[in-house]
């Protein structure tokens with residue numbers, strides 16, 4: 001394999017220098033200074049100053065926890081923003097293409113539409129694994145990004161390590177491994193293999209296991225060279241002050257996150273066991289995430305029946321390979337009891 005970052009970076013991005021904001025040029029080291037450089041309102045209210053555009057404090061903690069360097073991290077307004085930045089840094093509109101593996105997270109397709117980049121879809125196999133042979137056949141000289149969601153949404157399973165390794169080794173573009181659900185998984189994160197692959201990008205988020213969907217904090221992890229390219233197009237203040245503060249407090253509270261994940265996993269087992277007893281549930285797919293995909297007799301009928309009982313699940317029946325499936329997010333013990341009781345009532 002010969003991965004060449006310069007070759008896959010968009011021409012216009014190569015020549016860009018990022019916008020240099022007032023806070024880029026002088027970042028406080030904690031000593032008392034008079035800040036008259038950024039046209040801010042000087043009266044203190046906690047958020048009257050621009051946030052650190054490079055989020056140094058938060059990155060330092062994340063780098064330590066993930067055993068990487070700060071230069072390997074870029075943060076975004078949710079991982080959705082990170083994914084969008086990857087399109088804008090690497091894909092030439094109307095010329096380049098990306099590969100996605102449906103059924104998978106819907107934003108990759110939406111972003112390809114927004115960015116005018118062809119989305120080449122290679123269906124997962126019937127057991128929801130990447131079809132490596134077909135993917136390799138679909139790649140051409142204009143393929144820039146390959147999106148691998150593992151654990152995958154909506155199927156819940158992790159992809160085989162061997163398949164992902166083969167793709168990393170054979171593809172000259174960037175392999176984006178979306179690890180939104182990695183904290184619920186028994187499999188190791190690909191972050192530990194960062195140094196082995198020049199073309200790997202890992203995305204993570206505080207929206208799932210960390211319980212912070214509302215603050216919007218996405219994490220992009222890659223080589224320092226890749227991160228430097230994406231930094232050129234990053235809006236200067238994409239991660240606001242309140243998000244940086246909340247995220248810092250939360251990532252430092254590792255035990256609280258661990259306890260919640262353990263409880264969610266125990267509840268997931270409870271929900272799986274209950275689903276097995278429901279007459280109209282035909283298949284419960286293996287999951288490494290905080291949700292369960294189940295095949296039922298008639299997904300739309302069951303979805304509407306649950307709605308009437310005040311319970312909203314996700315009907316995935318229109319997704320390829322997902323006919324008559326419902327996706328159940330694991331809730332609190334009380335919420336899970338409600339859905340279990342509702343399913344039992346409908347099961348009679």
Ligand SMILES: Cc1ncc(COP(=O)(O)O)c(C=O)c1O
Nearest residue numbers: 078079080105153180205207218
């Ligand atoms: C696989 C996957 N990636 C990314 C996201 C979006 O994450 P964020 O909230 O960080 O934008 C989701 C949200 O559902 C997801 O399922």
